[in-house]
Amino acid sequence: GIVASSEVEQSYVMIKPDGVQRGLEHYKDLKDKPFFPTLIDYITSGPVVCMAWEGDGVVASARKLIGSTNPLQAEPGTIRGDLAVQTGRNVVHGSDSPDNGKREIALWFKEGELCQWESVQTPWLV
Ligand code: RTP
Numbered sequence: 062g063i064v065a066s067s068e069v070e071q072s073y074v075m076i077k078p079d080g081v082q083r084g085l086e087h088y089k090d091l092k093d094k095p096f097f098p099t100l101i102d103y104i105t106s107g108p109v110v111c112m113a114w115e116g117d118g119v120v121a122s123a124r125k126l127i128g129s130t131n132p133l134q135a136e137p138g139t140i141r142g143d144l145a146v147q148t149g150r151n152v153v154h155g156s157d158s159p160d161n162g163k164r165e166i167a168l169w170f171k172e173g174e175l176c177q178w179e180s181v182q183t184p185w186l187v
Contacts, residue, residue: 069115069116069117070115070116070117070118070119070120070159070162071113071114071115071119071120071156071159071162071163071166072113072114072115072119072120072123072124072155072156072159072162073111073112073113073114073154073155073156073161073162073165073166073169074112074113074114074123074127074153074154074155074156075109075110075111075112075153075154075155075169076109076110076112076152076153077103077104077109077150077151077152077153077154078103078104078106078107078108078109079103079107079150079152086168087104087165087168087169088100088101088104096149099149100149103149103150111169111170113166113170113175119162120155120156120157120158120159120162123155123156124155124157125139126139126140126155127139127140127141127153127154127155128140128141128142129141129142130148130151131148131151132144132145132146132147132148132151132152133146140152140153141153
């Protein structure tokens, strides 16, 4: 079943259209920003890859992996630091809080699209 109600912290991670191909409510918090129309044009310009990540501290660890919003300020080794140049084409998104992680996962996935799974418990991982 869908894991949007899981007690475990979740982050919605998305490869944006430029990441796939070198009017969404999703960015409603930014609707008053001057760059909002171009942001919506960008996000709806092509297919995206959606992911739901789950685990302790996943919001912070996903954002660390993604790097700063402005790719020119993103550290080498981060996705944006290595693969992007402009803020308006920054390749990937990650939720900025656990609450937004739940909200965005519920927005982008339907009931039943996320499957519950358990890894094989191996002694060196538990
Ligand atoms: P995201 O939500 O996509 O992970 O990005 P973020 O938290 O790092 O940055 P946020 O401030 O929430 O902005 C969301 C996305 O809007 C675009 N943006 N363009 N042209 C500009 O000045 C500008 N500022 C932000 C970026 O695609 C940013 O990721």
